[in-house]
Amino acid sequence: MSINLARYSQVIDELAANIKLVAVSKSKPAEDIMALYQAGQRDFGENYVQELVDKYNVLPKDIHWHFIGHLQTNKVKYISAFITLIHGVDTYNLLKEIDKQAKKNDRVIDCLLQVHIAKEETKFGMNEQELSHVISRLEAEPLRNLNIKGLMGIASFTDDIEKVREEFRFLKRFFLEYSQRRIPNVEFSILSMGMSADYKVAVEEGSNMVRIGSLVFGARNVNA
Ligand SMILES: *Cc1c(COP(=O)(O)O)cnc(C)c1O
Numbered sequence: 001m002s003i004n005l006a007r008y009s010q011v012i013d014e015l016a017a018n019i020k021l022v023a024v025s026k027s028k029p030a031e032d033i034m035a036l037y038q039a040g041q042r043d044f045g046e047n048y049v050q051e052l053v054d055k056y057n058v059l060p061k062d063i064h065w066h067f068i069g070h071l072q073t074n075k076v077k078y079i080s081a082f083i084t085l086i087h088g089v090d091t092y093n094l095l096k097e098i099d100k101q102a103k104k105n106d107r108v109i110d111c112l113l114q115v116h117i118a119k120e121e122t123k124f125g126m127n128e129q130e131l132s133h134v135i136s137r138l139e140a141e142p143l144r145n146l147n148i149k150g151l152m153g154i155a156s157f158t159d160d161i162e163k164v165r166e167e168f169r170f171l172k173r174f175f176l177e178y179s180q181r182r183i184p185n186v187e188f189s190i191l192s193m194g195m196s197a198d199y200k201v202a203v204e205e206g207s208n209m210v211r212i213g214s215l216v217f218g219a220r221n222v223n224a
Contacts, residue, residue, distance in 0.1 A: 002218025024213030049075040087152040088114045102145035117167040118156040142184040150190035168205035
């Protein structure tokens with residue numbers, strides 16, 4: 001177990017009370033999650049559906065599970081009964097499927113829209129225009145079994161802090177813009193940005209939800 005409880009406490013102390021820490025436990029065993037759970041952590045993030053379901057089945061039921069990966073439409077049904085927040089939604093089709101599965105489970109599922117803020121090609125997420133289209137469609141055809149709670153973004157993987165800061169600012173700008181709008185089932189309150197390497201900058205730029213993995217759980221040895 002490579003979990004770093006001292007580092008965990010330090011991060012918790014550092015974050016203001018209004019900033020939520022999602023402990024990213026992907027590729028880490030259930031025992032590591034239990035160790036953080038015993039230290040008081042309740043929000044955990046995973047990015048593979050099967051791994052999430054396996055962990056959900058064996059771990060305490062008061063854990064709030066966050067899906068932070070790229071969710072395939074045909075897999076929504078496996079997590080729709082229990083998921084707390086889906087961070088990475090980037091198409092209207094996926095929203096429709098989440099809404100449908102939420103309805104089947106007689107619940108409302110909270111989602112964040114993922115915006116592409118990094119310069120790299122490989123990152124998922126919508127551009128400005130796609131975001132605007134999805135919001136317009138939601139305005140025209142509201143999906144009643146979901147709540148759009150805000151935005152999520154992943155900054156470039158670089159040591160250039162000022163570049164990272166710019167990308168977070170860019171996301172914050174959209175967040176503020178859409179926070180002003182009155183759209184059914186769209187109430188922006190969560191801005192999910194910042195990981196182990198850049199969460200301090202993210203918080204300086206207005207993040208209120210950070211997703212931290214390796215800093216508290218230790219380095220991952222698989223490429224997850
Ligand atoms: C893996 C992952 C994280 C956490 O990354 P660390 O660098 O280990 O903190 C955060 N967000 C997403 C979307 C991830 O896939």
